[in-house]
Amino acid sequence: MPAPLLFGIRIPVGRTGRPQLSPSVHRDAAVAQARRLTALADILGLDYVFSGGDAGLSSETTLALLGAAKRLTVVAPISVAAWHPALLARFGAVAGRLSGGRFAIDLRSGPHPDDRRAEEFARIVRGLWAGDSVDVEGEHFRVRGLRPSVQPEVAPEIVVSGGWRAAASLAARTGDWFLHPGLDPQEVPARLAAFDGEAAATGRDVGFAVAAAVTFRPASGEAPTGIHGTPEEVAERLAEYGRSGVGLVVLDLADPEADLPVFAREVLPRVRELEHARALAAVH
Structure with a gap:
């Protein structure tokens, strides 16, 4: 039986979707709002929260969000240009240890396909x-005999977001998830087949995720990007992702x-009904 489709939500830090760096009271209010949304997502049964913010706020915000949740995984945005890997590790x-393994990172790099910084x-x-002694002689990082001072009980997941051209290849080599932005369900099979081929060539099994903008109202005038419509229509479209091989929708x-309450009350149960019906049809 196929695994049920996982769901996450991207939580903006601040009204614009970006952290409010000045003055600090705006930042504090933004983080407090993000905590409320994380607690709500946790109660309503989502699996992941993707923390808004940049490298300057990710550690602070992530710890705040981890404290607001009991079961879901908090994914922190990590700029490889702003963090040293030893510090991030x-x-x-x-x-990860404080949260019982509910921490993950969303790895970000530059837009250039020859950028090796993220892979190093x-x-x-x-x-x-993993607790290994690490030796890397790279273009951007050089370490020899580096050992961890703290080791997690379970290694955090690494998500590689797909907003830059080399992301899919990097995810195939190093990620646990490849998060593709704004992909229509009909486009998934071809993209997924190509991605799975890259991952299989390196002996890895990497999850395929899609970011989806969702609006609970019919389109008026020019159709917006993303998924829109009644909760039932949205559920049908999201279930298509699962049938196409997507493992996680953000x-x-x-x-x-x-x-978020509308999604949990009216959309998620319908998605589960559709998954159950598909599983029964496969048996018969």
Whole structure:
């Protein structure tokens, strides 16, 4: 029986979707809002929260969100240009141990396909989380005999977001998830087949995730990007992702505080009904 489709939500830090760096009271209010949304997502049964923010706020925000949840995984945005991998590995190990393994990172790099920084970064972090002695002689990072000062009980997952051209190849080599932005369900099979081929060539099994903007109202005028319509229509479209081989859908909701309860009450149960019906049809 296929695994049920997992769901996450991207939580903005601040009204613009970006952290409010100044003055600090705006930042504190933004983080408090993100905590409320994380607690709500946790209660309503989502699996992941993707923390908004940049490298300057990710550690602070992530710890705040981890404290607001009891079961879901908090995914922190990590800029490999702003963090040193040894520092991130230590932070991730501590966050993972304190949260019982509910910490993950969303690895980000530059837009250039020849950028090796992210891969070197991931190799060092994975080695330290595994408790190994790490030796890397790269273009951007050089370490020899580096050992972890703290080791997580379970290595955090690494998500590689797909907003830059080399992301899919990097995810196939180093990630646990490849998060593709804004992909229509009909486009998934071809993209997934190509991605699975890359991952299989390196002997790895990597999950395929899709970010989806969701609006609970019909389109008016020019059709917006993403998924829109009644909760039942949205559920049908999301279930298509699962049938196409997607393992995780990360929701971008226009108004998370208002839309998240609608998703949990009216959309998620319908998705599960459709998954159950598909499983029964496969048996018969």
